[in-house]
Amino acid sequence: MAGTKAKMTLEAALPPGQKPTLKTIAQMSGLAVPTVSRALNDAPDIGSQTKKLVRKIADDIGYVPNRAGVRLRTGRTNVISLIISTAHDNHTSRLIASVAAALDGTGFHLNVTPYRPNDDLMKPVKYIVETRSADALIINQIEPEDPRVAYLMERKVPFATHGRTKWADKHPFYDFDNEIFGRQAMAILANRNRKKVIVIAPPIAQNYSQEMIRGLSTTAVKHGIDLDILPGATSDDDVPTMLVAAQKALAADRSIDAIVTASSAAALAATAAFENMNRTLGKDVDVISKDSNSFLKIFRSELLTLPETVGAAGEFLARAVIQAIRNPELPPMHYLEVPSAPELE
Amino acid sequence: MAGTKAKMTLEAALPPGQKPTLKTIAQMSGLAVPTVSRALNDAPDIGSQTKKLVRKIADDIGYVPNRAGVRLRTGRTNVISLIISTAHDNHTSRLIASVAAALDGTGFHLNVTPYRPNDDLMKPVKYIVETRSADALIINQIEPEDPRVAYLMERKVPFATHGRTKWADKHPFYDFDNEIFGRQAMAILANRNRKKVIVIAPPIAQNYSQEMIRGLSTTAVKHGIDLDILPGATSDDDVPTMLVAAQKALAADRSIDAIVTASSAAALAATAAFENMNRTLGKDVDVISKDSNSFLKIFRSELLTLPETVGAAGEFLARAVIQAIRNPELPPMHYLEVPSAPELE
DNA sequence: AGTAAAGCCTATATCGATTTAGATTATCCT
DNA sequence: AGGATAATCTAAATCGATATAGGCTTTACT
Numbered sequence: 001m002a003g004t005k006a007k008m009t010l011e012a013a014l015p016p017g018q019k020p021t022l023k024t025i026a027q028m029s030g031l032a033v034p035t036v037s038r039a040l041n042d043a044p045d046i047g048s049q050t051k052k053l054v055r056k057i058a059d060d061i062g063y064v065p066n067r068a069g070v071r072l073r074t075g076r077t078n079v080i081s082l083i084i085s086t087a088h089d090n091h092t093s094r095l096i097a098s099v100a101a102a103l104d105g106t107g108f109h110l111n112v113t114p115y116r117p118n119d120d121l122m123k124p125v126k127y128i129v130e131t132r133s134a135d136a137l138i139i140n141q142i143e144p145e146d147p148r149v150a151y152l153m154e155r156k157v158p159f160a161t162h163g164r165t166k167w168a169d170k171h172p173f174y175d176f177d178n179e180i181f182g183r184q185a186m187a188i189l190a191n192r193n194r195k196k197v198i199v200i201a202p203p204i205a206q207n208y209s210q211e212m213i214r215g216l217s218t219t220a221v222k223h224g225i226d227l228d229i230l231p232g233a234t235s236d237d238d239v240p241t242m243l244v245a246a247q248k249a250l251a252a253d254r255s256i257d258a259i260v261t262a263s264s265a266a267a268l269a270a271t272a273a274f275e276n277m278n279r280t281l282g283k284d285v286d287v288i289s290k291d292s293n294s295f296l297k298i299f300r301s302e303l304l305t306l307p308e309t310v311g312a313a314g315e316f317l318a319r320a321v322i323q324a325i326r327n328p329e330l331p332p333m334h335y336l337e338v339p340s341a342p343e344l345e
Numbered sequence: 346m347a348g349t350k351a352k353m354t355l356e357a358a359l360p361p362g363q364k365p366t367l368k369t370i371a372q373m374s375g376l377a378v379p380t381v382s383r384a385l386n387d388a389p390d391i392g393s394q395t396k397k398l399v400r401k402i403a404d405d406i407g408y409v410p411n412r413a414g415v416r417l418r419t420g421r422t423n424v425i426s427l428i429i430s431t432a433h434d435n436h437t438s439r440l441i442a443s444v445a446a447a448l449d450g451t452g453f454h455l456n457v458t459p460y461r462p463n464d465d466l467m468k469p470v471k472y473i474v475e476t477r478s479a480d481a482l483i484i485n486q487i488e489p490e491d492p493r494v495a496y497l498m499e500r501k502v503p504f505a506t507h508g509r510t511k512w513a514d515k516h517p518f519y520d521f522d523n524e525i526f527g528r529q530a531m532a533i534l535a536n537r538n539r540k541k542v543i544v545i546a547p548p549i550a551q552n553y554s555q556e557m558i559r560g561l562s563t564t565a566v567k568h569g570i571d572l573d574i575l576p577g578a579t580s581d582d583d584v585p586t587m588l589v590a591a592q593k594a595l596a597a598d599r600s601i602d603a604i605v606t607a608s609s610a611a612a613l614a615a616t617a618a619f620e621n622m623n624r625t626l627g628k629d630v631d632v633i634s635k636d637s638n639s640f641l642k643i644f645r646s647e648l649l650t651l652p653e654t655v656g657a658a659g660e661f662l663a664r665a666v667i668q669a670i671r672n673p674e675l676p677p678m679h680y681l682e683v684p685s686a687p688e689l690e
Numbered sequence: 691a692g693t694a695a696a697g698c699c700t701a702t703a704t705c706g707a708t709t710t711a712g713a714t715t716a717t718c719c720t
Numbered sequence: 721a722g723g724a725t726a727a728t729c730t731a732a733a734t735c736g737a738t739a740t741a742g743g744c745t746t747t748a749c750t
Binding site: 691692693694695696697698699700701702703704705706707708709710711712713714715716717718719720 | 727738739
């Protein structure tokens with residue numbers, strides 16, 4: 001039977017201006033606080049009538065667990081931490097938006113910790129882990145032997161990466177197949193008879209940069225195309241920096257007839273560089289780029305693009321870390337997005 | 346004298362694999378836990394020797410307060426919540442980055458809650474306030490009588506807005522003076538003898554949209570220029586949508602000789618629309634835009650731009666909410682960025 | 691000397707939730 | 721009927737930090 005204690009009304013149990021707690025429900029139902037807790041958590045030793053009653057009261061008064069209380073007692077934070085580089089592209093905001101959307105309704109909150117490109121990579125990760133301020137992490141800008149990944153694996157902290165490491169089979173990741181992108185991009189350029197190509201690559205330390213270059217050079221060799229990496233700027237730099245570097249390269253070598261880029265911003269810079277040298281896009285020269293915005297072609301229909309879907313990444317990464325938290329025994333979730341080259345079909 | 350209790354070494358006081366707490370320091374120093382707490386918080390009733398000792402131990406063992414403990418006891422979360430719309434521009438990522446940078450070292454964490462443009466504006470705000478999951482909020486996309494602002498002011502929750510309401514003198518804000526932008530933009534167009542102008546405006550509900558239009562139309566009237574708002578798209582829509590709407594307008598009225606836009610993306614769409622109609626930018630027609638990326642002019646030197654600095658906004662907003670938390674009695678911090686029109690000088 | 695006032699520290703209770711151990715009642719079996 | 725066994729629930733302890741009240745010294749003053 002449900003207790004011998006007196007039941008109370010909401011008004012009697014809840015001081016004005018306060019939020020309902022387990023104690024509120026306990027007083028209203030005449031049950032003990034732990035019973036209420038266990039009922040809400042569907043523990044096996046609570047009667048079904050009691051559970052029903054408790055849940056009804058909780059719903060009626062709009063009870064929401066105090067996250068600090070849960071966290072203090074259990075160590076569970078219900079926070080997913082997205083640690084993200086703040087290079088000025090809008091991958092960033094889209095990734096944030098899609099992770100957040102996927103987390104909606106899961107009870108997890110999204111905490112975003114940006115770091116400047118020149119900061120120590122380990123700092124935010126260590127902080128989150130040491131202060132246990134999140135149940136899981138999502139990181140991007142991955143290096144092949146990323147020290148953050150080593151750190152997180154060793155400590156068995158749930159995480160997922162946007163990009164692959166050499167240990168990628170052992171942890172969840174989402175990645176765009178940049179090697180295939182490189183091969184396809186170069187094949188398209190070969191098709192258009194380009195002979196001398198430069199690439200505005202991401203910082204070379206990052207895995208996707210290396211893969212993209214590998215793909216590009218494999219196919220370049222096959223077709224006898226000359227490939228160079230643009231010195232003096234990476235696709236993480238801002239547009240003016242890339243423009244200056246590209247113009248310098250084009251001035252030094254007039255035979256360059258194509259630029260491959262890894263971002264929309266880089267494609268704009270490459271386009272401007274060619275035009276400032278009075279080269280005609282799509283005729284004398286080509287620019288080919290990954291395009292996650294799909295406005296590149298609107299802006300200049302002569303641009304060559306291969307689509308990349310950033311939204312899918314965030315959604316997948318969110319699901320991947322939740323699985324890593326809840327079912328650590330399951331194999332890590334993997335997804336490799338293969339670019340499709342419409343021009344090749 | 347510092348207690349009669351036995352002192353302990355770190356190893357004795359701290360179970361392996363655990364993080365140091367106040368208790369650890371208490372055992373190592375022989376002091377009581379509350380004394381340690383008060384010493385670290387520089388309470389006036391703790392001796393300076395004791396404070397020095399406690400702080401040294403804390404530093405040595407790398408003590409960091411457990412945030413759940415603090416939060417549960419005090420209600421302080423040490424979290425600033427940035428609630429941000431996920432329209433696809435890169436204001437977003439820059440704003441996030443600059444708020445985070447300004448928060449660095451303050452002890453506050455940044456929690457980002459994105460919402461989709463069509464979501465209920467109140468939902469995330471209510472959730473944060475009701476679960477008390479942040480000490481302060483920063484919101485953008487402000488309407489003149491923004492219901493979120495009314496809600497937050499009534500509840501006396503510290504917050505700051507990126508944009509102004511009609512109650513702006515009573516709450517912290519950072520804003521770009523869009524009315525002056527509108528006047529300057531139109532003055533420049535008048536100078537260039539444009540007669541029929543359309544504007545790709547932000548959603549009309551938002552305050553900055555109304556201000557911009559007010560500025561534009563004031564000056565348009567003065568110079569006898571015809572001004573219309575582009576139907577069918579706002580500057581929050583994606584580039585293809587804006588392009589289609591702009592092209593439709595240009596086709597319907599060949600006399601349109603200038604487009605004013607509120608974002609870089611809109612400027613790209615406007616440019617493409619004119620060019621698809623075979624109009625020559627800077628000669629037959631003009632596009633004038635706010636430019637927070639400074640790559641617009643690189644991309645097309647004929648574009649007219651007025652600079653906007655988003656980075657300053659985040660930094661200011663962060664300081665503004667911290668002041669609102671710590672010194673609620675002080676007048677709210679305000680900043681109005683006045684655009685400078687290089688072309689006018 | 692005796693008492694008051696600082697100065698400095700400790701003991702206890704508390705925030706909200708959960709875990710563990712223990713208590714109570716009803717049920718079942720021989 | 722007696723005793724074991726389930727089925728349900730309650731009591732107490734705990735996570736880490738801090739607010740409040742109170743205790744013990746030492747110094748100061750009459």
